[in-house]
Amino acid sequence: MAHNAEKAMTALARFRRAQLEEGKVKERRPFLASECNELPKAEKWRRQIIGEISKKVAQIQNAGLGEFRIWDLNDEINKLLREKGHWEYRIKELGSPDYARIGSKMLDHEGKEVPGNRGYKYFGAAKDLRGVRELFEKEPLPPSQKTRAELMKDIDAEYYGYRDEDDGILEPLEQEHEKKVIAEAVEKWKMQREARFARGEEEEEENIYAVHEEESDEEGVKDREGEYGQ
DSSP: OHHHHHHHHHHHHHHHHHHHTTTOOOOOOOSSGGGOOOHHHHHHHHHHHHHHHHHHHHHTTOGGGOHHHHHHHHHHHHHHHHHHHHHHHHHHHTTOOOHHHHSOOHHHHHSEEETTEEEEEEOGGGGGSTTHHHHHHSOOOOOOOOOHHHHHHTOSTTTTTTTTTTTSSHHHHHHHHHHHHHHHHHHHHHHHHHHHHHTTOOOOOOOTTOOOHHHHHHHHHHHHHHHHHO
């Protein structure tokens, strides 16, 4: 009788809970953070994701789950971390503080990245899986540094630009530019000459090769003085 009464009370409790939740549809988290336009809901989904990450991080500490389950949990945690980043970016767009900068980094610090492979983290027992432990034990290779002699080998005529015309591209461009500059200079000279003609200032052009009489006399005197001196 006591057992039947207990079952009846349980059924009654379920019925009342169903009545309370009647008409209330459990809202699901949007697949894309960009689909959410309400800041309170965006922060709600971020908190929900953080709760899921914390739960899975606690589960993955158990090495007895088996290799396949640990891999699945580790992948799920990394996926949730990326999703959390999307929601934090969306929250920032909606006018809230930047959680990516001021938020807690506790969950991120639980994971460990393989040197040289940023982005994917290993949590809990995943860090001790076969093949993963060896990755953490390997020391990253130091950056290669060239000696001064090796650097000097790369310095040649091409380094200083002496072979820029060997490709046959630069020289035609320079010739075209030179023609353009000369044409512009000639056109400018013609316009200035026409302007002088219009003002009645026409003058004979100076012959730069002509020898002036005064200069020739002075040169002759200097020549004669030089001969007498000798």
